[in-house]
Amino acid sequence: MRTPVRLISLTMAACVLALAAAAEPAGAGGPDDAHQPWSWPTDGPVPVVRSFDPPEQPWLSGHRGVDLDVAVGATVRAPAEGTVVQAGTVVDRGVVSLQHGQVRSTFEPVDPLVSAGEHVSRGQAIATVAAGHSPGALHWGARIGRERYVDPLRMLVSRVVLKPWEG
Numbered sequence: 001m002r003t004p005v006r007l008i009s010l011t012m013a014a015c016v017l018a019l020a021a022a023a024e025p026a027g028a029g030g031p032d033d034a035h036q037p038w039s040w041p042t043d044g045p046v047p048v049v050r051s052f053d054p055p056e057q058p059w060l061s062g063h064r065g066v067d068l069d070v071a072v073g074a075t076v077r078a079p080a081e082g083t084v085v086q087a088g089t090v091v092d093r094g095v096v097s098l099q100h101g102q103v104r105s106t107f108e109p110v111d112p113l114v115s116a117g118e119h120v121s122r123g124q125a126i127a128t129v130a131a132g133h134s135p136g137a138l139h140w141g142a143r144i145g146r147e148r149y150v151d152p153l154r155m156l157v158s159r160v161v162l163k164p165w166e167g
Helices: 012-023
Strands: 005-008 048-050 066-068 075-077 082-090 093-100 103-108 110-112 125-129 138-144 148-150 161-164
Touching: 082 103, 082 125, 093 125
Parallel strands: none
Antiparallel strands: 005 161, 048 066, 066 138, 075 125, 082 093, 093 103, 093 110, 103 138, 110 125, 138 148
């Protein structure tokens, strides 16, 4: 007879990502490395000053990421293992974009510490926050493919704790 368990502090997204991560080791090079657990791109959780608000159609206005309350000059870290696809100025601000399997993460405005083509590890310093974005100091976006933007906060994995059922 199996002992029932209860899940503590677990969102549906975290559950799906945790199960996928258990089925395929992070960095295994499978068809979708998006199953790697992501971490905050900062030195710990920070307040979100503007949340994800995707447009109804790809060509309409919306907020295709989150704005994080991070001080100018703070270190930006890779949320997961990946490859740098952009590190430099786009229009009028510094941008770093990382490819993690089928998911691409983007950070702006930043001063890059990495170069295009470079492989980065989860937690590695990739940039410092530059002035120029308000509200908040750091915009963090994520997308799958060319037009499907996703909330990068959903890529974070909460710790899964299983305990024996007591009643």
